[in-house]
Amino acid sequence: MTETAFRIGGDLEVQRLGFGAMRLPTEPGTARENGLSVARRAVELGITLIDTAHMYGGGANEELLAEALHPYPENLLITTKVGITRPDPSADWQLDGRPASLREQVEQGLRRLRVERIELLQLHRIDPETPLADQLGALRDLRDAGKIGRIGLSEVTVDELAQARDIVEIASVQNRYNLLDREHEPVLTACEAAGIAFLPWRPVVWGDSGANAEVLAVAAELEATPTQVALAWLLAHSPVVLPIPGTARTDHLEENAAAGGVRPTPAHLEILDRLAAPE
Template sequence: MTFRIAGDLEVRRLGFGAMHLPTEPDSARAAAVSVVRRAVDLGVTLIDTAYLYGGGANEELLAEALHPYPDGLLVTTKVGVARTGPGGGWELNGRPEVLREQVDQALRRLRVERLELLQLHRVDPGVPLVDQVGALRDLRDAGKVGRIGLSEVTTAELEQARGVVDVASVQNRYSLVDREHEPVLRACGAAGIAFLPWRPVLGAATDAAVGAVADELGATPAQVALAWLLARSPVVLPIPGTANPAHLEENVAAADLRLSADQLARLDR
């Protein structure tokens, strides 16, 4: 079960979100390295990170665990959120000079010469969207970025961005019980744009319909939620994240779970 991002970058549709991996230099970090290596051993070929996750520490962790990267593995990162100052809080920052600097830092931390997929973490309302996307396009043209994606966008923002550059992916919050961005998913499906739902199993554990289907299949609610996403649209690439090895195994196994037409209909309702 694979998808070609931008028509040429093939990945398995069930990916891994690295946000929850601890990065402190202790036993928890060593366990995180083991988890992400195990994800790759299980066949995961899409791993999602971001500068926001620890101010780059998450990117460094992935490089420590996986570099030199196996053939076919895509590590995608996000830029566009920055600290207000040393030790300060986080704020949206899509100024072109900030995006350029964050891309250069990501290249260094991930130990690569090109980011095959780079996503704008959020649209900064203080900077024209065309300027933010235009800066990423210029980085692509300079050879530092292969493909460009967006995160937490509306259909209008997606359309506007596509007027500036080819958009390869969209990463919005979406799950079986949280379908606020259904219009964005439909737009991505129509255009063949990869849709990476974050928080993909949100609410599954407490939903009665999900629990009933899980009991019927001898699966976990999280597995049912992931299987539903994979059946929802061929452009959906869920990126469940965990630091728990057992949960990782369960999540990856969800790719082989098949829901009947009746079960899908019940979950859709």
């Protein structure tokens, strides 16, 4: 039976099917009101893991979530990411893992999310211009100071994960991964062996799974949508996988959340497993 919950870092329990907030509109007006409604509906549906980042609107996404959900329910985890910045609104985003910059981004995240501690803080990308020990050392210092609870990584290789774990405890990894794109299967395998949460981004292939005949056939047998099949496969594929599908529409959110109740049979999983052989 597929477990519905997971303890990140061994102690922080969340429901495995989360929500990615990246697509929520933050500009003033009707679109923003819709974004607030979608975030609130996610919590109403029992979602306890919401993913955001400093990069999403330069902090505007964090502010939107705080406006929608603060004071937060006791069981809600909002995880954010740092390590990508831009000097000013007209500049391009760039990797920035300098310790001083990471510390400032964390402080901004604390203010925007209206919390004293970020329970899971992920390094959005490793900055090749800054020694990894300096990047993770800065986050470790912030953890030791009580500003963050646990440290995660995003878009890393197996070797980078191993190097990081030699420096500090790693609680999560957020890599691109889905039913039809399993490039990072070795990273998932490493996470499973170590009990590290694996948060796949782009988990539903942005509709591509709906064009696949095998997925359509499985969906029909399960009386589910192709998107729900893609999410149900992720939940069944590994106990450390915590999908974070994102949307700005309430109907899509509700469709995604209902995937937790879809139960592919072993025969269905065998069909789906064959769709994309690991790289």
